[in-house]
Amino acid sequence: MADILTLQRPNVHPSSREAEHALYQDTLAEYCWARDVAGLAPTTLNRLVQPVIEVCIFYDVLPWELSPRQLDQCFAGPGKRSHSTVRKKITSIDQYFAFLEQRYAGEILRRFGAAVESPVDAFNRPRHRGDFGLRVPPSKAEMTAFFGSWRQELASARKYPVAVRNYVMAKTACISGVRATELCLVRLGDLHWDNGQWVRFLVRGQGARGSGPREREAFKFAEGRELLWWYIEEVRGLFPDDALDPYAPPFPSERLPAALGADVAIAPTMHADTFRRALRCASLTHRKGTVTVLFPHLLRHACATPQL
Numbered sequence: 655m656a657d658i659l660t661l662q663r664p665n666v667h668p669s670s671r672e673a674e675h676a677l678y679q680d681t682l683a684e685y686c687w688a689r690d691v692a693g694l695a696p697t698t699l700n701r702l703v704q705p706v707i708e709v710c711i712f713y714d715v716l717p718w719e720l721s722p723r724q725l726d727q728c729f730a731g732p733g734k735r736s737h738s739t740v741r742k743k744i745t746s747i748d749q750y751f752a753f754l755e756q757r758y759a760g761e762i763l764r765r766f767g768a769a770v771e772s773p774v775d776a777f778n779r780p781r782h783r784g785d786f787g788l789r790v791p792p793s794k795a796e797m798t799a800f801f802g803s804w805r806q807e808l809a810s811a812r813k814y815p816v817a818v819r820n821y822v823m824a825k826t827a828c829i830s831g832v833r834a835t836e837l838c839l840v841r842l843g844d845l846h847w848d849n850g851q852w853v854r855f856l857v858r859g860q861g862a863r864g865s866g867p868r869e870r871e872a873f874k875f876a877e878g879r880e881l882l883w884w885y886i887e888e889v890r891g892l893f894p895d896d897a898l899d900p901y902a903p904p905f906p907s908e909r910l911p912a913a914l915g916a917d918v919a920i921a922p923t924m925h926a927d928t929f930r931r932a933l934r935c936a937s938l939t940h941r942k943g944t945v946t947v948l949f950p951h952l953l954r955h956a957c958a959t960p961q962l
Contacts, residue, residue: 843900
């Protein structure tokens with residue numbers, strides 16, 4: 655019975671504030687090590703612990719001293735961040751506290767007499783609040799009609815090379831399933847025309863489950879090979895840079911930096927946000943049906959789930 659009573663009573667020993675801070679730093683390090691073993695990338699690890707550090711510095715407290723009310727005051731009110739940002743930060747804090755409760759709750763209670771409990775409770779736990787919609791890709795027939803209507807207006811476009819670039823980039827995303835940011839990182843030297851039956855191109859993108867950047871080869875297939883060959887041969891040279899340089903992007907920006915020489919300059923790659931705006935504008939003009947607004951990730955879904 656004495657042993658049971660000893661376990662039930664917190665054994666509080668005099669400890670300095672420095673010891674608590676040292677344990678706090680140890681928990682952050684061990685949490686990063688655990689998630690590193692799970693396969694997360696270094697950039698992802700930094701994002702996991704940054705919200706915890708941010709809140710603790712703001713209130714000058716240790717994690718086990720943080721209350722739900724303080725968490726509410728930190729993320730609510732004037733200057734509030736977007737719903738998606740708040741949701742990510744609070745979710746990261748809650749995940750850290752799950753680790754803290756699992757591995758360090760007993761030690762913290764014995765040494766400092768503090769009970770570890772997540773400040774994220776049933777009242778402030780984030781919920782999806784409609785900042786994204788259900789991603790239902792259009793059917794294959796609808797996408798064919800969309801690209802057909804879009805291509806008919808290319809000849810009369812005010813900026814012909816830019817219009818064709820946007821069209822080819824969108825159709826490449828739909829055929830290959832490559833992300834917008836990944837397409838922006840492709841170089842002309844990454845196009846492998848003789849690799850396999852169809853042209854392949856090297857993609858530098860994110861890995862699954864936050865495991866960091868990965869390189870892979872994406873396929874263009876027969877339709878994509880013909881389209882890309884026509885674009886490289888007939889249109890790519892119309893941009894004001896060296897289209898023969900293997901480090902030049904196939905989808906360049908329409909403007910060169912003034913500091914670069916016109917003879918040897920490589921155009922900067924097109925920004926992913928520029929592509930998203932171009933695709934949105936084209937979809938509002940040429941799409942008909944229930945899904946009238948397209949974005950790059952929806953093209954990725956359309957590639958993965960072809961419909962008749």
